[in-house]
Amino acid sequence: MKKFLSIIGILTLLLTMSFTVKDFFSSMTKVDYDESANTLKFTTKLNTDHVSKAINIDPKTASFEAEVKKYVNSKMSVSINGNSQNLVFTGSQTxxxxxxxxxEVRNVTSISTIKIKNAxxxxxxxxxLNVVNISYKGxxxxxxxxxxxxxxxxSF
Incomplete structure (x- = not known):
């Protein structure tokens, strides 16, 4: 009986350890095409602590948004139909x-291919893990x- 209880105890401990919380590192980007404005609009969600560590600045400081802009411009790029595009930063919110x-990317009239670098x-x-979901003309x-x-x- 003692051996049985020891085995149950070890199995319970192992099962409990398998459900411990581990850091999960991900970002989600939603890309929508606004046909009336010929604009590809990007919204990226990042963990505040993670991006703060990446840019080495407290998110409560006044310069946080400017540093986020620099960081995104250094880690993201977009090419449409083989042509490199300019990313226009429109703001951030914590x-x-x-x-x-x-x-966003402006002056987009049609997309046959879109190539994205997301680092x-x-x-x-x-x-x-960075995930990007693109919605273009349905x-x-x-x-x-x-x-x-x-x-x-x-390709579309």
């Missing part, structure tokens, strides 16, 4: 544990980015 970053947080968190495409696989391309 809500609790998340930072919402907004930027957000990949240098700091090797297990980071079509949905999804991309995932990981360390060593920072560039993806889809």
């Amino acid at each position: 809500q609790g544990g998340s930072v919402w970053i907004n930027y 957000l947080l990949l240098d700091i968190y090797p297990k980071q 079509n949905q495409k999804n991309m995932t980015f990981t360390k060593g696989d920072e560039v993806s391309e889809v």
Whole structure:
């Protein structure tokens, strides 16, 4: 009976350990095409603590948004139909544990291919997973980015 209880105790301990909370590193980007404005609008959600560590600045400081803009411009790039595009930063907002970053590509009349580089947080968190969901004229495409696989391309 003692041996049985010891085995049950060990199994319970192992099961409990398998459910412990581990840091999960991810970002989510939603891309919507605004046909009336010929604009591709990006909204990225990042963990506030993670991006704060990446840019080495407290999110409560006045210069946080400017540093986030620099960081996004250094880690993201977009090419449409083989042509490199300019990302225009339109703002950010910190809500609790998340930072919402907004930027766009203007003067987009049609997309046959879109190539995105998304290296957000990949240098700091090797297990980071960045997901991008693109909505263009009723079509949905999804991309995932990981360390060593920072560039993806889809066709419409």
